[in-house]
Amino acid sequence: MKIRGYEMRARAASAAATGTRILEAARARLLVQPYDKTTLDDVAADAGVTVQTVLRRFGSKEELARAIAEQIRQEAIPQRDTAPAGDVVGAVAVLIEHYEQLGDMVMQVLRQELRVPVFAEITVVGRAYHREWVARVFAPWLATRAGARRERLHAQLVAVCDVYTWFLLRRQAGLSRRSAEDAIRELVEKVLA
Secondary structure, rough: HHHHHHHHHHHHHHHHHHHHHHHHEEEEHHOOOOOHOHHHHHHHHHHHHHHHHHHHHHOOOOHHHHHHHHHHHHHHHHHHHOOOOOOOHHEEEHHHHHHHHHHOOOOOOOOOOOOOOOHHHHHHHHHHHHHHHHHOOHHHHOOOOHHEEEEEEEHHHHHHOOOOHHHHHHHHHOOHHHHHHHHHHHHHHHHOO
């Protein structure tokens, strides 16, 4: 019995390691090339497995993309949720850390959402989370407004804290991480003033 249990645990560990390799390979591919150009053959080769193994594990390229999104969600949400409510400096620091880790991948998905249905699904979930995050983190200021004024402030904060803002400052304007963080913090403070 002990040998059988050991063998089952070893197989489970091997299967988990294979799944992790496949996810890492797909994630690396999707970060640098369009979804349409990412093939299961390439992902399988990068992971050191066969296409059949990828399909057996994930079912399809779409399901593989969903699994990557879930993996990223499980990494990102606990980190983002450490942002303290009512603390602009702390919240922006957490936000910048999140974008520094995942912003380029998020932008890659956003660039393709209009033509890749699975990416459109993923961005709907991401946008909803971002709106909820803004509502929680900036709740003390939002609570002082009602109706259209509250909605407008919430929308402004969503925009200022969006990955696009980070992307414009960091990747297009070439600001350092610290300068981009200061710029977003200053924008938030002006919106809240």
